[in-house]
Amino acid sequence: MSADLLVEARGLGKDYPHVFRRADRFRALLRLLAGRTPAAVTPVLRDVNLRVVRGQSLGLIGENGAGKSTLLKLLTGVLTPSHGDVTVNGRVGALLELGAGFHPEYSGRDNIAMSAALQGFDREELAAKLPEIVAFADIGRYIDEPVKHYSSGMVVRLGFAIIAATRPDLLITDEVLAVGDESFQKKCIRWIEDYLDGGGTLILVSHSMYHIQKLCRQALWLHQGQVRASGEVFDVTQAYLAHHERKTAETVPERDVEAVRRLEFHVRQVRMNGHEGEQPQVVEQGGSLCVEATIASRDGRVPVVHVGIVRADGTPVYGISSDMDGVQPAPAGEGDYRIRLHLTDLALLPGSYSVRVHPMDTEGMRLFDTVERAVTIKGRSREAGLVRLAHVWEHAAPLPATPAE
Ligand SMILES: Nc1ncnc2c1ncn2[C@@H]1O[C@H](COP(=O)(O)OP(=O)(O)OP(=O)(O)O)[C@@H](O)[C@H]1O
Numbered sequence: 001m002s003a004d005l006l007v008e009a010r011g012l013g014k015d016y017p018h019v020f021r022r023a024d025r026f027r028a029l030l031r032l033l034a035g036r037t038p039a040a041v042t043p044v045l046r047d048v049n050l051r052v053v054r055g056q057s058l059g060l061i062g063e064n065g066a067g068k069s070t071l072l073k074l075l076t077g078v079l080t081p082s083h084g085d086v087t088v089n090g091r092v093g094a095l096l097e098l099g100a101g102f103h104p105e106y107s108g109r110d111n112i113a114m115s116a117a118l119q120g121f122d123r124e125e126l127a128a129k130l131p132e133i134v135a136f137a138d139i140g141r142y143i144d145e146p147v148k149h150y151s152s153g154m155v156v157r158l159g160f161a162i163i164a165a166t167r168p169d170l171l172i173t174d175e176v177l178a179v180g181d182e183s184f185q186k187k188c189i190r191w192i193e194d195y196l197d198g199g200g201t202l203i204l205v206s207h208s209m210y211h212i213q214k215l216c217r218q219a220l221w222l223h224q225g226q227v228r229a230s231g232e233v234f235d236v237t238q239a240y241l242a243h244h245e246r247k248t249a250e251t252v253p254e255r256d257v258e259a260v261r262r263l264e265f266h267v268r269q270v271r272m273n274g275h276e277g278e279q280p281q282v283v284e285q286g287g288s289l290c291v292e293a294t295i296a297s298r299d300g301r302v303p304v305v306h307v308g309i310v311r312a313d314g315t316p317v318y319g320i321s322s323d324m325d326g327v328q329p330a331p332a333g334e335g336d337y338r339i340r341l342h343l344t345d346l347a348l349l350p351g352s353y354s355v356r357v358h359p360m361d362t363e364g365m366r367l368f369d370t371v372e373r374a375v376t377i378k379g380r381s382r383e384a385g386l387v388r389l390a391h392v393w394e395h396a397a398p399l400p401a402t403p404a405e
Pocket residue numbers: 016017044062063064065066067068069070071
């Protein structure tokens with residue numbers, strides 16, 4: 001393993017015994033004590049391959065129960081894998097379950113001393129680091145109270161302060177940013193940014209895509225214990241968000257081609273940026289999209305063409321009809337009509353959208369058919385919502401440089 005490769009996992013998997021009733025638990029325990037593998041197991045993590053090199057920042061994302069914490073526990077040696085293997089190089093600072101590693105009866109100060117001893121600090125190093133740790137934790141007189149009297153926020157403050165002082169080669173944290181209050185969160189984020197600028201390596205689990213995009217350059221999406229996607233952070237987080245939007249979308253009923261042919265108007269063809277077919281079109285944020293619709297008219301009347309854009313969850317974003325702009329589709333032979341709509345400087349924020357094309361009657365009152373095509377907007381924007389609004393900040397000063405903690 002090269003010195004710059006800090007984590008390597010190959011075919012990593014974790015199974016748990018199948019336990020539904022108390023009797024199952026007892027049986028599973030007996031089998032374990034007898035050195036036998038449990039009769040039935042549930043795989044919670046399967047075939048995870050992972051390489052993290054020095055200086056990399058990797059975000060782990062996924063739904064509740066996807067296996068993120070299990071993966072972190074395997075990487076930190078808290079759990080042993082059922083399949084595959086994992087190698088970790090360098091000094092690891094891990095902030096996993098709340099308070100794990102603290103002795104509840106001892107004070108914060110004593111716990112700092114114990115953690116420092118475990119990290120191999122001698123008495124002088126500890127004396128030098130202690131004021132820094134106490135100041136970072138910033139929990140006032142509680143530093144001399146037993147940890148069992150701490151709020152969950154105080155536990156995280158103490159845990160993070162210890163890790164910050166030890167400056168590990170690899171920082172592994174599980175959703176801690178969600179526990180502390182906002183000012184402490186900001187302090188941790190600033191510290192992590194500074195740590196990464198200084199060449200630190202991070203594996204961060206978070207349900208906040210904002211934190212993942214802010215702190216990580218790569219992401220790995222775990223879905224039901226398996227890697228669903230991994231790569232550049234914006235690509236993976238946008239695919240993950242689009243998956244959620246699709247899950248909450250109403251399902252558009254299947255188009256019955258025979259039935260629509262009997263309608264007064266139906267969509268004969270839709271081309272997106274010149275492409276026919278159902279492959280999603282990928283467009284850069286700010287780019288252009290050309291929607292070409294060919295409409296069949298049963299009795300030769302000219303249709304109105306409506307083009308709508310919805311987000312993958314069905315939220316309407318924009319709609320425009322040809323008659324609103326005082327135009328109509330032009331004849332395209334054999335009773336068909338064709339029109340092209342050029343959408344330029346697309347203001348849509350990165351994500352998954354659908355373009356819907358509908359023919360309407362000449363009066364623009366009745367809607368006849370719906371053809372839907374997927375569009376993915378790619379980009380690195382962290383702005384929230386559906387569209388980018390032109391904006392200017394005033395009465396604003398530049399952000400201050402990160403202060404040294
Ligand atoms: N000790 C255990 N015994 C049996 N099943 C377990 C055990 N620990 C975790 N699991 C199961 O493993 C699966 C993955 O859990 P894990 O905590 O890794 O998910 P997660 O992605 O971190 O979820 P969350 O976002 O909710 O923290 C879940 O279905 C969980 O119920």
